[in-house]
Amino acid sequence: MITRNRMRLPILAPQAVVCPKGAPPRDAGAMSTLLTYDARDPFAVTLTLTTAGVEWVLARELLADGVNAATGEGDVFVCPDVHGEATVWVTLHGETSTLILGFRRAEVEYALDGMERIVPEGTESDRIDWSRELALLAWGGEAA
Template sequence: MTAQLVVSRAYSLPLCMRLRYEPSDPYVVLAVFFTHSDEPVEWVLGRDLLADGLKGSAGHGDVRIWSAVGRGDAAMYLALGSRMGTALLEVHVRDVKTFLESTEALVPRGTESGRIDWDAELAYLLSQS
């Protein structure tokens, strides 16, 4: 999908954004932004966070998402912050909604925990200590 990197009120840059969902990691959406650099920029987002952002303001800290649908605009905004700064991205609500509907066809909301291999997760955590 196409996103706009908002630089100012009057200026934005188009960039390609890909959302990826893996049923084996059912709470997570990987957002990949293809900029003009050699490597794409990846952010891990919560699927519920994206869904909540369709209805209003969601998130805090480094990731904030809100929709402008109620103001006559069909846009959704993602503010992503890091040590390097903050990026404000504008995407079409329709694109995010379609993506989320396809993820829910794979793993309905509320059934995510049944997709996690808890034994493997515990073994991983124990190996890290």
């Protein structure tokens, strides 16, 4: 569902591999996820692993850049398929395991188009209440 200020889009990862630390990787089959985008936090995308109830927050720009070229550092890495398949790979590094999700490129592009309709690229900072963010930081709270 895409509205004026928010997108909640179920997206299937037809291919998923779980790599527990110290153990062999295993095929996790298809994995249901939910991509959430909110204009109030325009730089971020939340990826929820619906079957596990686990959420990952990643940069919108990282997801967009990863459709065409390998990108990322730290806990999240995104890249297109090296064999030219219509797949975008998202690698999530956790404390006890790594999860590699293969999404259909067309679905990722559809989600990115939805984000673009909500907040056009380059206008993200116009949506942030900077006074609120600075007040939260000054008083020891968390910024969005």
